[in-house]
Amino acid sequence: MIRRPLAAVGAATVLALALSGCVAKSDLAEAIAVDITDDACAVATPTATAGAVTFALANTGSDVNEFEILAEDQLRIVGEKENVTPGQEVAFTAQLEPGTYYTACKFQQVGAPVGLAEFTVTGEASAVSADEQELADQAVAEYLAYVRSQASELLPQVEAFAAAYAAGDDDTARSLFASTRVSYERIEPTAEAFGDLDPKIDFREVDAVADGLDWTGFHRIEKDLWAPAPGDLNSDGQDALANWTPSTPEQRQEFADALVADVTELHELVTDDSFTVSLADISNGAIALLDEVAAGKITGEEDWWSGTDLSDFAANVQGAGVAFGAVQALAESKGDDGAALVEEIDGQFTSLEAALAAYGSLETGFVDYATLTDADKKALSDAVNALAEPLSQLTATVLGV
Secondary structure (H helix, E strand, O other): OOOOOOOOOOOOHHHHOOOOOOOOHHHHHHOEEEEEEOOEEEEOOOEEEOEEEEEEEEEOOOOOEEEEEEOOOOOOEEEEEEEEOOOOEEEEEEEEOOEEEEEEEOHHHOOOOEEEEEEEEEOOOOOOOHHHHHHHHHHHHHHHHHHHHHHHHHHHHHHHHHHHHHOOOHHHHHHHHHHHHHHHHHOHHHHHOOOOHHHHHHOOHHHHHHHOOOOOOHHHHHHHHOOOOOOOEOOOOOEOOOOOOOOOHHHHHHHHHHHHHHHHHHHHHHHOOOOOOOHHHHHHHHHHHHHHHHHHHOOOOOOOOOOOHHHHHHHHHHHHHHHHHHHHHHHHOOOHHHHHHHHHHHHHHHHHHHHHHOOEEOOOEEOOHHHOOHHHHHHHHHHHHHHHHHHOOHHHHHHOO
């Protein structure tokens, strides 16, 4: 069994994929139930004891939803589970210190929080042994170094990409688009923790419209570089030319400058001495990255105009693998069950990477996503789901639930 290093690892029914993220029914039964609907977010109890807190999320609504745990200021997100699909039951575990929090949901993952409610954590965090603390500290240190490294690689790549786009050198900008996004996609859950940074950097057109935001970032630029023709449709099936025109040179400069500024801010935030992550952030980040694959990459909606979804797919998987590798030793220390889980996750990562390699690599490039058949997409979907099942148990194992 190979420990994953912190360096980079070398429109049919199938498109309705959603990660199951399932755990044993007994685990869900012992968790705090959260009933999610389109207009409500009912948490069964408003209190919990400090430590690893597991929520049993059940979406009985009509569309995808998101569960959030907010800090006392009701602004900072200390834990979230995205892409909870209709009919899905999934466990989400967060490490919570004593204090006041707020729980909420977000229908269609956009707009204002729904069902905002106070949630109190009492008592003291569970003590850990010296050996476990050493492994935990090592995991945090390794993953922090990885996030900072990726952010440092991202910034000059974005500067070069934005400069080509602003200068009207579309051939160069198109050639840089997929590779520039790789570092960002590897650490996307970290960016999502900083309020509106991820929306400004990476929102798709349909997301920005739904959230009432100005559309900026990678995908605004992408549409300029692969401009639609009359009759083309957006990913939501709407006329691609409605309410959109190619950017003027002045607008291009503005979008380029904004992207560089937002990525610079991300770099400054993660390299600040005060920035850190928790074990739950790391393991839940691995799960969130696989959710990203299912929510946008498998469906082909992420890079709708460029067709570079498989590059983002590979970067998400690599990032998930690194996060898993950071906590692997700690999970293995949890006894035979932990070791068995690690072995299964590692094997499923290998299978998924092999399935993806049939279409290219980050080094040599991937085929255009439009060339994949429904059978190809289903095979990738199956591989993602096979990994999602054991990976969904990682946080609870690492935190000793």
